Amino acid sequence: MTLNPISASVLMRSDPPLPWLAQVRGGLRDKPGKPVDYYHTCYCLSGLSSAQHYSGVVVGPPENLLAAADPMCNVVQPKLDAARRFYAMQPTPGPGPQAGS
Numbered sequence: 001m002t003l004n005p006i007s008a009s010v011l012m013r014s015d016p017p018l019p020w021l022a023q024v025r026g027g028l029r030d031k032p033g034k035p036v037d038y039y040h041t042c043y044c045l046s047g048l049s050s051a052q053h054y055s056g057v058v059v060g061p062p063e064n065l066l067a068a069a070d071p072m073c074n075v076v077q078p079k080l081d082a083a084r085r086f087y088a089m090q091p092t093p094g095p096g097p098q099a100g101s
Contacts, residue, residue, distance in 0.1 A: 028041040
């Protein structure tokens with residue numbers, strides 16, 4: 001199996017490093033030597049999701065396939081649809097204060 005460069009890069013940032021992410025601490029990091037954090041875990045998983053769905057390559061069993069995230073909002077489609085429905089039902093705010101008043 002050949003990994004695309006994005007998938008390989010993300011998987012090498014896991015803590016602890018490969019073979020598997022499912023460890024007690026877990027998480028992903030910005031670069032070697034840096035600590036794991038929620039921001040970079042989300043960022044890396046988003047990149048891995050994009051790489052998987054773009055290339056069609058999933059490392060390990062098929063259940064390792066991540067849900068596709070919307071590239072603009074970085075959320076999965078059902079959550080984006082729910083947010084759009086919610087905000088579509090909200091009243092439209094009126095005009096704000098006029099300049100000079």
